[in-house]
Amino acid sequence: MTSPSPDRVDLSALIKAYDVRGVVPQELNPEVARAIGAAFAEVVVVPEAQGRPRVVVAHDMRPSGPELVAAFAEGLTGRGVDVLRIGLASTDGLYYASGALDIPGAMFTASHNPAQYNGIKLSRAGARPVGQDSGLTRVRELAGDYLAGGLPQDVAQDERGTISDADMLGDYAGFLRSLVDLSAIRPLKVVVDAGNGMGGYTAPAVLGTEAGLPALPLDVVPLYFELDGTFPNHEANPLEPENLRDLQRAVVEHGADIGLAFDGDADRCFVVDENGDPVSPSAITALVGLREVAREQAAGRTPTVIHNLITSQVVPDLLTAAGARTVRTRVGHSFIKAQMAEHEAVFGGEHSAHYYFREFFFADTGMLAALHVLAALGGQPHPLSALAEQYQPYVASGEINSRVTSVEEARARVVEAYVTQQGAGPVTVDELDGLTVSHWDGQPQWWFNLRASNTEPLLRLNVEAADQDIMEKVRDDVLALVRQEA
Incomplete structure (x- = not known):
């Protein structure tokens, strides 16, 4: 060397x-x-x-x-x-x-x-x-x-x-099919928005018959399946709400049961219900996580599930209640994958719609997550909105970015207000990844995380609370401190 x-x-x-x-x-x-x-x-x-x-x-x-x-x-x-x-x-x-x-x-x-x-x-x-x-x-x-x-x-x-x-x-498609059996589900109409990305290449193989696999009880409505790296219709980033609008409209127009949106390289999958409303990635983490937990328990094993620290509180709530061990980790796929392997975790989920599976080499795959959601939806008679409701009991702000003059000074103002002045109250604080302040064990229930960007003078805020009014108050109070001019 x-x-x-x-x-x-x-x-x-x-x-x-x-x-x-x-x-x-x-x-x-x-x-x-x-x-x-x-x-x-x-x-x-x-x-x-x-x-x-x-x-x-x-x-x-x-x-x-x-x-x-x-x-x-x-x-x-x-x-x-x-x-x-x-x-x-x-x-x-x-x-x-x-x-x-x-x-x-x-x-x-x-x-x-x-x-x-x-x-x-x-x-x-x-x-x-x-x-x-x-x-x-x-x-x-x-x-x-x-x-x-x-x-x-x-x-x-x-x-x-x-x-x-x-x-x-074909080998990839066959392997995914071997992990989730969709052959006996009720017929579903599925709109798939590939955003001119690689979902237009993989969806016909996995959900359809283009790789030589048997037909599934799925009526797939394709949206922007043409591979085009210039992204002529919309950015292939379903995390941004405007990039979901075509899918939401198409789901309603076609009377579909579900909509799936993939990002450019198709490793992330976002889900829309029959009304065109997005289902949060945290809800998908809980839904898929419970399926994987049940499978582990049926095999006589104690399941472990990984989730990052800005995933909804519903994930550890439901999975722990189901008998799983949950491990909270930093944001980022390399951290999640390392924790997946270290703990032999059966499943992991992130707020950004990355989903990790032990059976998929501890790696992330949006398509396998989509197969689990289709199996869960098609294995019972209710619409997706009713199925997802039980996994979305809390209210989240989504990630809010603030460009600041000094990351350190802005963070210090938040620490002073929420940590230094709190005394020995019910607030808990950790710095696993940025600053997390939680009041979940007190009333009203809320938590927030404030993380600095690695590359820009930005602070990223995520807030979750038991209801809308509390979330908005915590969100607005923290943002006022972050954006306050020195």
């Missing part, structure tokens, strides 16, 4: 805590992708290889994907690593390939970001995450050295890696 260069190129704006994400070609281009490929080989792939080192690589529908994959593969093969290209895939499709083949993986995607972006999600063998504490920091440093001083000399010609191609869409 080369020694650090004093002229190392700073890639910190591109390679962040969880993945690689930047503007093409200014930040991410073939030269950079080649250096990252070589660094990934040195840091992760070669040291952990059992026998001949291999990596599986895929890309989403963004126009820059194939060129970046080709350059990344050059960086790998020059270090003696074989590359298996599976072409177009959703991010969970790449995780499936990494898990099923038990080799490291690289997914070229910028998820829900606009068209000018691309990025890379790296994983170790078995779809295990590569984050800032598990190799990504060293990959960033080494790639920066390579960009400054040149790539190391390639291995000998007879030791160079090879490049081969495979189609794993």
Whole structure:
């Protein structure tokens, strides 16, 4: 391995805590992708290889994907690593390939970001995450050295890696079908908004018959299934309410039972009920979590479920009551995945609609979550609104961003008001991820979390309470402190 260069190129704006994400070609281009490929080989792939080192690589529908994959593969093969290209895939499709083949993986995607972006999600063998504490920091440093001083000399010609191609869409679809049986549910009409992202590629295979699987009792109404990385209809980010409006309208117009919206790389799934109303990701976490808990208990095991700290209180409430052990974690997929593996958790959920499954290599998959929701809905006679109601008893603000002059000063004002002046009252405080203040054990019931952005002078506020008036009061009081001019 080369020694650090004093002229190392700073890639910190591109390679962040969880993945690689930047503007093409200014930040991410073939030269950079080649250096990252070589660094990934040195840091992760070669040291952990059992026998001949291999990596599986895929890309989403963004126009820059194939060129970046080709350059990344050059960086790998020059270090003696074989590359298996599976072409177009959703991010969970790449995780499936990494898990099923038990080799490291690289997914070229910028998820829900606009068209000018691309990025890379790296994983170790078995779809295990590569984050800032598990190799990504060293990959960033080494790639920066390579960009400054040149790539190391390639291995000998007879030791160079090879490049081969495979189609794993059918295997991926079949594997998901094997985990949730929909064959006996009542017929459902389902509107799917792919947002011109990879859901338009995976939904016909998993929910339909395009991968050669038997037909399910689903009447799928497609919305924006055409793969187009310029996102001509709306951003492929269903977390933003305006990007759900076409789906909500279509569900009502078609008299559908449910609507599903996928983000650009189709690893997240958002759900809309028959009235066009969104079902919160926390409610989906509770619904799917209870199904997985029951399955664990039926097998004689004590279930553990992971949830991040801004998931609704309903998740630990219901899952604990059902006999599960719940583990609260920081926000972010690399943290969740690490906790999933550490605790052998059967399931994990985030407020952002990432859902993790032990049976899916502890990785996140929106499509598997969607299959669970369809099974739950189709296995009983009531509409989704009635089914979801029991999982949404509390009121949440959603994430509210505030740009501030000083993150430290704004946070200090909140600490002074809610912590320092509270004495020994029923308020509990923790700093697992940002500042969480909870009054859930007192009356009225509420909690809030205030987290700083890693990249901008922003504070992100999430509030939940037992009713609307309390939520609005806590929300407005905290925002007034955050946005107060010094």
